[in-house]
Amino acid sequence: MSEEKFKKIISHAKEYGFIFQSSEIYDGLSAVYDYGQNGVLLKNNIKNYWWKSMINMNDNIVGLDSAIFSHPITWKASGHLDAFNDPLIDNKDSKKRYRADNLIEDFIEKIQSKLNKEVSKNEKRIGEKFDLNIFLSTNERAKKYNSQINDLKLRLNKALNDDNLTELKQIILDNNILCPISGSCNWTDVKQFNLMFNTKFGASLESSSDLYLRPETAQGIFLNYMNVLKTGRMKIPFGIAQIGKAFRNEIIARQFIFRMREFEQMEMQFFIKPGEQKKWYEFWKETRMKWHLSLGINQDKYRFHNHEKLAHYADAACDIEFEFPFGFKELEGIHSRTDFDLSNHEKFSSKQIKYFDPFDQEKYTPYVIETSIGLDRMFLAVFSESLNIEKLDDGTERTVLKIPIILASNKCAILPLVKKDGLPEIATNLKDKLKLKYNVIYDEKDAIGKRYRRQDAIGTPYCITIDHQTNQDKTVTIRERDSMKQKRISIDNIESFLSKSFDISNWL
Ligand code: ATP
Secondary structure, X not given: OOHHHXXXXXXXXXXXXXXXXXXXXXXXXXXXXXXXHHHHHHHHHHHHHHHHHHHHOOOOEEEOOOOOOOOOHHHHHOOHHHXXXXXXXXXXXXXXXXXXXXXXXXXXXXXXXHHHHHHHHHHHHHHHHOOHHHHHHHOHHHHHHHHHHHHHHHHHHHHHHOOOXXXXXXXXXXXXXXXXXXXXXOEOOOEEEEOOOEEEEOOOOOOOEEEEOOOOOHHHHHHOHHHHHXXXXXXXXXXXXXXXXXXXXXXXXXXXXXXXXEEEEXXXXXXXXXXXXXXXXXXXXXXXXXXXXXXXXXXXXXXXXXXXXXXXXXXXXXXXXXXXXXXXXXXXXXXXXXXXHHHHHHHHHOOOOOEEEOOOOEEEOOEEEEEEEEHHHHHHHHHHHXXXXXXXXXXXXXXXXXXXXXXXXXXXXXXXXXXXXXXXXHHHHHHHHHOOOOOEEEOOOOOHHHHHHHHHHHOOOEEEEEOHHHHHHOEEEEEEOOOOOEEEEEXXXXXXXXXXXXXXXXXX
């Protein structure tokens, strides 16, 4: 997808009340965004779709809403104070700051696209007989690109695993990786940068203490593990799910709501018996991918990416990547977190955090499988995939947001054809009947075609038009967003039509 298309997505999100730059009247705050009147509805529907799939679909998963603030020792125990760092590097000429690993990854990506070009050029030339494996192992240029990519990946992973900042800089220098702004290779040394925001807790200077805004919601779940275990009479395996804000002082914040400094996560920690982590890791990988595919978005847009460099807490990890307008990037993480967090909280708090297994008559610290998805990234995935500009038979264009209808901000629009002859009254009555069950729009302004286009642009699945025939036989037209097909149905059947269309059990 082109940069043009991405720009269109951002401007459409603003123009139609989905996403605004935060503090826009003061020229905005970098990487912080607000959700507008349509955005908040779509966001709430995504939350609901995730929450139902976790809490309602699983007898052994319960919810939680823990505070954003937690005791500062939390972040010592979790390892975030010592290890939640990104390697940063500055270009001395442009004074721009970058993540050193991202600079190298972008460079690898560039070689990859050269290789892809080479492949498609030869594929076209050779035609049906083209064999990718033979080509990659015989063509001199392809061989060179391939080995460059592999060498760089190996070197990068080793440097990251060893926390070797000197080597990271050396990779940049050896490959003459240039600053995209200044075009120079005049770099500072690489430094570690902690991503947590800190603040003061308490009113007086003497008694106030340092506090961190949580960089992930997971720790609130670990701190409450014993509370939920006891009060919920939970039996392993069981999960705790929560949706909430997280904060990271990202070094570079671009790509719209993909990388924000304040964002929301939907996380679930699944507590299991040690030794069973492989089985449950595979289970949650598959379950989460099914959740994504249940929305009907093209399967080719998703892929797994296994981590080579593991976070400080993990013994296996992968991402579900989505093809955003700027390429495949992480949408959700699935991590086998071992007993790292619970054991450390036990150590730092000196409180017992264990599980007594009534069947095996043994006590242990559970292992944890985590599924962690960024709500804003999910929003971007759905939104960017839904935005279509279609050429119609009459030569005109229409802009339509083909959001999976279960997630659509507003479920239907009720439109009296004219503002007289009793039609607005019928339409208002219908709206009043539906408004507590669904988000419904009432619109009587402008020609009907224009009103349809307005609803298409915000992704409303159905337009219900009240016309003169309604006065005679109590039927209305229902226009379907994606096909633009219309049919007449009795006004008395609208509720059952909508309840069938928006029945979540047909989706999950
Ligand atoms: P990345 O490598 O892109 O920085 P991460 O691996 O640090 O992401 P995790 O710590 O695994 O991310 O967080 C879980 C999920 O939270 C991610 O899959 C992503 O969807 C979301 N997320 C993380 N950082 C951000 C951010 N700055 N803005 C929006 N969403 C984020």
